Amino acid sequence: MTAYTPTEMMTIAAARALSNDDICFVGIGLPSAACNLARLTHAPRLRLVYESGTLDTKPRVLPLSIGDGELCETARTTVPVVEMFQYWLQGGRITVGFLGGAQVDRFGNLNSTVIGPYAHPTVRLPGSGGATEIALHCGRIFIVMPHGPRAFVPRLDFVTSLGHGPTGTERRALGIATDGPVLIVTDLCLMQPNPDTKEFEVVSVHPGVTMDRVREQTGWPVQARERVDDTPPPLPEELDVLRSLQQRTHRAHGLDTAHA
Amino acid sequence: MADLLTLGDAIARYVKPGSRVALEGFTHLIPFAAGHEVIRQRITNLTLIRMTPDVIYDQMIGCGCAEKLVFSWGGNPGVGSLHRLRDAVEHQWPRPLQIEEHSHAAMAHAYAAGAAGMPCAIFRGYTGSDLPRVNANIKSLACPFTGETLAVVPALTMDVAVVHAQKADREGNVLVSGIVGVQKEAVLAAARAIVTVEELVDDLETEGTNAVVIPSWCIDAVVVTPGGARPSYAHGYYARDNAFYTSWDAISRDREVFRRWIDDNVMSVRRSEAAGS
Secondary structure, eight states: OOOOHHHHHHHHHHHTTOOOTTTTETTTTHHHHHHHHHHTTOOOOOEEEETEEEESSOOOOOOOOOOOOOHTTTTOOOOOOOIIIIIITTTTTTSEEOOOOSOOOTOEEEEEESSSSSSSOEEEEEOOHHHHHHHHSSSEEEEEOOOOOOBBOOOOOSOBOOOOOOSSSSSTTTTTTSSOEEEEOOOSSEEEOOOTTTTEEEEEEEEOOOOHHHTTOOOOOEEEEEEEEEEOOOOOOHHHHHHHHHHHHHHHTTSSSSSO | OOOOOOOOHHHHHHHHTTEEEEESSSSSOOOHHHHHHHHHHTTSSSSEEESOOOHHHHHHHHHTTEEEEEOOOOOOTTEOOOOOHHHHHHOOSSOOOOEOOHHHHHHHHHHHHHHHHHSEEEESSSTTTTHHHHHHHEEEEEEEOOOEEEEEEOOOOOOEEEEEEEEEETTTOOESSSSTTTHHHHHHHEEEEEEEEEEESOOOOTTTTSSSEEOGOOOOEEOOOOOTTSSSBBTTTOOOOOHHHHHHHHHHHSHHHHHHHHHHIIISOOOHTTOOO
16 A cells, blocks of 8 residues: 555545535635545546636646636636625535634634634634635535644634534524535544534544544544444545646745745 | 826825725735835835735735734735734734734625725625624624625725736726736725736727726826736736745744845835836
């Protein structure tokens, strides 16, 4: 078996969750790698939309920013940012959105705003960007975040984006039409919400990972499904495509050479 | 009608201490040269408005130009934090910075409302988020037809909008292409607009198509500023300098390294060089 990193496993597991029928709102970083990996492997008809306005984007290398020229040059069309948020996102055209954050709780609520009190933060994070409304308007949400007790917390310092709500009931009670978070992909496992309580529980662990390790890395007493699957390890093809995409990206961004 | 000005004159004429200013650009066509000119002219107490304040706002905040920031995502895209912004919020350095924080959807709608002359923007958003708790400008109302609760934010208007574009013709009509962001909305939402461009041409060659053209009579100053968006990019002219954005992380982490960088790369640049003439 080929060696691979936990981040590669996480990216590949996230890519596998996307299908040919999806229209995906893509964030920068890990989501972008996962979405393009899916498009270059099992889901060639997957449509990628970036919030800078590019529709049906097929980047040859991963963008560093959400508005790299690569996205526009390889898009079917590019719309103004106002139109992106009004017609395409709020208008309900997107089937799946990828989100991450500094903190997630057991109901898939996310914090990407501050650590500590808002007025006097210990760490000022970038903030919502598109996330607050992506969480409301995409058909369903996939969350991708590396596991760790500081990220998987019992209580968020700040709710940037609504998951299923503080007690898992609020999203439904508010009558929001979309499904909200249906999957969390980490470097250790896959989690899905319990159909009744909406609390995320472990449904699959990655090769070599034990439930004990997942519990140790989760800040709440995380539950496991009655049957926990083993995530299939990365296929050689998945690793090859991901690595060559990242090598192309590295070269294109000029990160191989020191900057004057 | 737009006047053809030098960068120094355009900034001095329209950007005053205490102005509400938007230097827009959604990761493309970011008006870096104009921001540097604001720093060189030591204009302070500004309210800086932008959806994605990135490295240019980090530089302006670190130089003490800003009193307040209105924004929806403050990071170095694909790299990480804006360390000067964080230092201002976390440690009030070099001066305290008030923040008014929104989501992208809210700011996009608010720019459109500003351009449309509306007092506010109504949209479906902010549900379940804590942002309305920390921003008194996020309110809600019931749709008079359906009763649905909708989010409302004030229209974004400003004293000056500054944007960068590919080209202007000799009358000062401007063509923006590629990722067009909210530049047109920002120009139309502002009392005054400065547009820096890569080049002046005889004909925009848009042939009456639906290209994004901002007519001269909506613009106050056009400034020919080749490379004025670097290290951001200008579609069709030069690529984004991703290696610089990556290197900014180390430069901006340390106050003294940052100050030296500003001295060497902004303050010591003569205005004529900055204007590219």
